[in-house]
Structures are given as C-alpha cells and as structure tokens.
Amino acid sequence: MLDDWNKWITRQLFTLKSNGLQRNLIQTSQATQPILVRHQAKLINFSSNNYLGLANHPKIIQAMKDGMNEGASQASSRSLVGTSKAMKQLETELAKYHNHEAALLFSNGYMANVGVLSSFLSHHDVVLSDRLNHASIVDGIRLSQAQHIRYRHNDIDHLQEQLQKIDCGKKRIWVVTDTVFSMDGDIAKLQELVLLKQRYGFALMVDEAHGGGVFGSQGQGVVEQEGLSPHVDIHIGTLSKGFGVYGAYVIAQSNWIDFLINRCRSFIYTTSLPPVVISGIKASLQLVKQGDHLRKDLRKKSVYFRNHLRDFGFHTFDSKSQIIPILIGDETKTVLFSHKLEQRGILSLPIRPPSVPVNTSRLRFSILASHQWNHLDQALETIQQIGKEMGVI
Known part of the structure; x- marks a missing residue:
C-alpha cells in the first residue's frame, strides 16, 4: 500500500516538472532587502512583500x-x-x-x-x-x-x-x-x-x-x-x-x-x-x-516602473498598485524568462497555475519603498532586453 502511494507521488511530481509547474525551496539570505543573496549571487529583489521596507527597521x-x-x-x-x-x-x-x-x-x-x-x-x-x-x-x-x-x-x-x-x-x-x-x-x-x-x-x-x-x-x-x-x-x-x-x-x-x-x-x-x-x-x-513619506515614495516608484514596462510594450494587466505583473502566457516560457532575469541579477519569480489561470502565467514585480532608483533602472533595462530576445515584446 505504501509503495502505491510512493509511485503515485512520483508520477505527480514528474507531471508537475514536465509541465514547468514544479516548485522548489531555495536557500536565500537577506530576503526582505532590496538586494538579496541566492546561490552566492546578489540579486535585485522584486519578490518580497516588504513594501515599506520595515521588516528590518x-x-x-x-x-x-x-x-x-x-x-x-x-x-x-x-x-x-x-x-x-x-x-x-x-x-x-x-x-x-x-x-x-x-x-x-x-x-x-x-x-x-x-x-x-x-x-x-x-x-x-x-x-x-x-x-x-x-x-x-x-x-x-x-x-x-x-x-x-x-x-x-x-x-x-x-x-x-x-x-x-x-x-x-x-x-x-x-x-x-x-x-x-x-x-x-x-x-x-x-x-x-x-x-x-x-x-x-x-x-x-x-x-x-x-x-x-x-x-x-x-x-x-x-x-x-x-x-x-x-x-x-x-x-x-x-x-x-x-x-x-x-x-x-x-x-x-x-x-x-x-x-x-x-x-x-x-x-x-x-x-x-x-x-x-x-x-x-x-x-x-x-x-x-507615521510613514506617509514611505507610501508616497512607493507610489512614485511603482508608477515609474509600471509606465516604463507599458511603454516597452509589456501587458501589465490593470495594475494600480506596487504589484506589477507582466503577462508571458506559456508556463515554460515564463520560467525561462525568470531564469534569464536571475542570470542577469534580477529576481522576479514566475507565477503559474494553479496560482493563476492556464495561459496567463506571468512574472510579478513587487516594488519596495527601499528600492533605489538605480535598482529600478537596471531592472527595466534588463527586462526590456530579454523581452525583445524572447519575442515577448
């Protein structure tokens, strides 16, 4: 009976991996900071929910x-x-x-x-x-x-x-x-x-x-x-x-x-x-x-980042907040885009089914008040380059 369970679990994991949907836990340090460390590499962090940068206050x-x-x-x-x-x-x-x-x-x-x-x-x-x-x-x-x-x-x-x-x-x-x-x-x-x-x-x-x-x-x-x-x-x-x-x-x-x-x-x-x-x-x-200055700074950075992505030709849904997705569609292509970003120093994880509907996989960028403007500019330039390389824009 236990062997049946193991076989079933193995098949399920194989299916997830084959469809580009398998998730893995990756050791990361400084995960709430604008720059985190993963695989001994420093990455600009667009995957945190530490929106006002207070987690390390x-x-x-x-x-x-x-x-x-x-x-x-x-x-x-x-x-x-x-x-x-x-x-x-x-x-x-x-x-x-x-x-x-x-x-x-x-x-x-x-x-x-x-x-x-x-x-x-x-x-x-x-x-x-x-x-x-x-x-x-x-x-x-x-x-x-x-x-x-x-x-x-x-x-x-x-x-x-x-x-x-x-x-x-x-x-x-x-x-x-x-x-x-x-x-x-x-x-x-x-x-x-x-x-x-x-x-x-x-x-x-x-x-x-x-x-x-x-x-x-x-x-x-x-x-x-x-x-x-x-x-x-x-x-x-x-x-x-x-x-x-x-x-x-x-x-x-x-x-x-x-x-x-x-x-x-x-x-x-x-x-x-x-x-x-x-x-x-x-x-x-x-x-x-007392953090109105942080909220205003976050809004400015979010608008700046979102407007540039839209100017490049990316589909950012109807984002009006610090959460800014770009539609890729195909699950495998979304994972590849994310991987290319990480290779160039940007962390934006792929969001795939079941978190979102089929064929709407996207990269999600969470803007932080603690991001520096040069972090945003570096990320925007890299996203645009990869978007062109992959034919997304």
Whole structure:
C-alpha cells in the first residue's frame, strides 16, 4: 500500500516538472532587502512583500528584543491561558486605528480568512467571491459548506446578475473580495460593491493583505482611503507584508468579534502570538502611521516602473498598485524568462497555475519603498532586453 502511494507521488511530481509547474525551496539570505543573496549571487529583489521596507527597521527589532523579556511563547491558546495586557492593548489600538468597535488578532492571514468564513457561514448561506481572491478565502468558503458563487474578476455587472438569481428574503448573503489583488495588482471596485450592498443587504468582507500599510491616510488600507470603513462588516488586516512583521487581525462590530472568540476554530485551537511578535507589531503600527513619506515614495516608484514596462510594450494587466505583473502566457516560457532575469541579477519569480489561470502565467514585480532608483533602472533595462530576445515584446 505504501509503495502505491510512493509511485503515485512520483508520477505527480514528474507531471508537475514536465509541465514547468514544479516548485522548489531555495536557500536565500537577506530576503526582505532590496538586494538579496541566492546561490552566492546578489540579486535585485522584486519578490518580497516588504513594501515599506520595515521588516528590518531598528525600532521594530529593538522592540522585539525587549519583548523577549516576557518569554519566547505564550505556550497556549488565549481561551485557555488568557490574554496578556499587551495583546489586549494592541487589539484596542487596532480597532481605534480603523475607527471601528473591536479587533481580534490571529496567527496569520490564512488562519484569519479560513476561520472567519467557516465560522459565520454554513450550508444555509450563499457567498459570492471574486475569482481572483486569495486561496485562503476559497478554502474558508469550502470549509463553511456555503453555496459558493465565483463572480468574474472585478466584474460588478456579473456580480449583480448572480445576486438577482438569489432569493434575498430567504438566504443570508456574504460578498468577499481582496482590495489589492495579489496576482494582477489591480484594486477592487469598492464603491460599486457598497452600492450593491445597500441594495441587496449582504454582509461585505474585505481582505487588505496587500493594501495594509500601503494605502490610506495612515496605512489603514484601500477601504479607509476611499472613505468606506462604515460600510465594511469584516475587515481582514495582514501584518506580514506592508507592516513587515507577522500575524493578522479582524476588525468588526464587538458582537461579531465576540462570536469569533466563541466559534472560530482557527482562533480557539491554536497557540497565541508570542510576546516578541506583539511587541514588534506595536512598534510597526506606529511606524506605519507615521510613514506617509514611505507610501508616497512607493507610489512614485511603482508608477515609474509600471509606465516604463507599458511603454516597452509589456501587458501589465490593470495594475494600480506596487504589484506589477507582466503577462508571458506559456508556463515554460515564463520560467525561462525568470531564469534569464536571475542570470542577469534580477529576481522576479514566475507565477503559474494553479496560482493563476492556464495561459496567463506571468512574472510579478513587487516594488519596495527601499528600492533605489538605480535598482529600478537596471531592472527595466534588463527586462526590456530579454523581452525583445524572447519575442515577448
């Protein structure tokens, strides 16, 4: 029996490799920096989510060192051992940061999405989800057993068509979307979603994983930037990208948070974030609030990089953020383009199915506030050269 499993696994890996889809873990150092080291070579890093460059900020590092005085771990779930004063203060501060009633910390964004969706939804409910939402959203919906309708990406008309087919008087309806989409770099049409919410009465959940820290007057995200915070029922914030630390949080009305404390399995049955991480998050939050200069610098660099790629003739989808993809299409060709970039000192990893639909493989460039302008110029020149060599442009 075990031999059968080994043969099956070997066949699956062979198929992945043959189709150019096999992934490997590569030892890398300085992975959050604009220049990282891989295979003893220095590469300009366009694959990090450390958008504001805070992951190595001395104030965060010092805060985390100080947090070690409270111990290396909480060693238990919060429902068993209790909640530390520092953690409760941080949740109060996060709620105030979003001008909302309550917040709840989670271990990471995946556990937040899976936990929230599987807690609130059941087989009696209907959830409509953008086709390009995070995998954690898809998995949370699957666990919930709710009726799952995936509307075409950022297609409000298609979403409305699906809503019209539902008996809103008999079904509870939930709509969920990323704000900044991780593979295309575009932004959800939140204003139009809110108008639909007012008409159909659904609950609206947004995931600000790639918007947090980057958008908003103090980095609260796209929702705050567009003045829509009162219209969002569940706000998922991720602390491992723009904030440069680790963890995630949920913002909602206090009774919704109380419900999660009592029903959310990914919160109840896991060890609490350690004190060292809580200290780091608190320091990061202050830096993000005061980081408008970083946000402005990131926007300038993102616009500069994206406009040049488009001028060269690359298809960058509808990117409007620091995430800038270029469409290659064929999986093998995408991997080859990435390999050629790495040989010339640029790291941009290929994004392939199942992360994106078949025939839409792309290279994704994540711009960092900590990139120097000469990093961008060197990368642009190299991308253009390889694009011409390979007939992509």
